[in-house]
Amino acid sequence: MSQPKTEDTGDVSSTASEPLPTSVMAGPVSHAILRVARLHRMLASQLLRRVGLHPSQELVMMQLWERGPQRPTDLARLLGSDAATMTRTIQRLEKAGFVRRLSSPIDKRATIVEPTAASNALRQEVERVWLDLESSVAGGLTPDQQTEAIEVLSRIEDSLARATTHTG
Template sequence: MKADTGTAGAAQADPACRERLPLAAQDGPVSMTISRVARLHRIAAGKLLKGLGLYPGQEFVMMHLWDAGPVRQSDLIKAVDLDPSTVTKMLQRLEQAGHVRRRPDPDDRRAVLVEATDASCGLLTEVRRSWGELEDHTLAGLDLGERAELARLLARVETNLCVETADCPEEARRQALRR
């Protein structure tokens, strides 16, 4: 059975811009929209990050390191919630670019500490600028009230998913239980 791809030219050219839902997604229109929005947001972020020499996801590693300071690689992997091999590859690339440094943990020589380098300070400014551009592009046409309401609703959706996947901090679980 063929899914309806919509009638608009753009909708036919890019399945992410469909006006109508595929048959299998008709019982989950919001979930389908969230999936499409997340995909498009990641593509837009990737275009901005490419200009900085970063791959999507590497900015989250750097954000954590800029905020937390030196951390064990194992703790970084937990914080960014990615596969250890993915984080290792990211760190190799970031280290080659001069943005991070890895060294043995003086308290446990089996562990590795990861930290942002002083040279990455310029990158921090550029990532912040890029995320601001992404925010402006993503929310274009929404007034301040709509932006606040969207942020509130997305926070609630995040809490729902966080509790459902049992993959969230205790505070988010408590908030969800209070509803």
């Protein structure tokens, strides 16, 4: 039995079966996405905190581990981030000792970000966090349901991407 949910205090006992507030009846899919995204980010944050990272920092690290040193602009493009957010993320990762910034050997005006030995030791832990997160997200779904969910989410993402290019 679920407890009643009050104002958005972080109470995660609310279930999808509870009636939607009348103010969101015009957008039930958007409301569901917001609820799921909030809970996903909350769980990701809890899991990542154990390894000393905040949500999205692990995505930067994954790119660096897989692709090697990158320019901040390339990281921002790969992750769909803006330059200012990427700069702050890199600064925080650098302060934590997980990345270092160097001058590009090709273009001295450009900066390259590379993972440190400390971050390389973190890689297995981050991969374990992602396995735990995936298990929480999709553990109750059959393989066919997981495939269907990915297809639906991909169509929603494409639709949102089109909408953002037309409203910008």
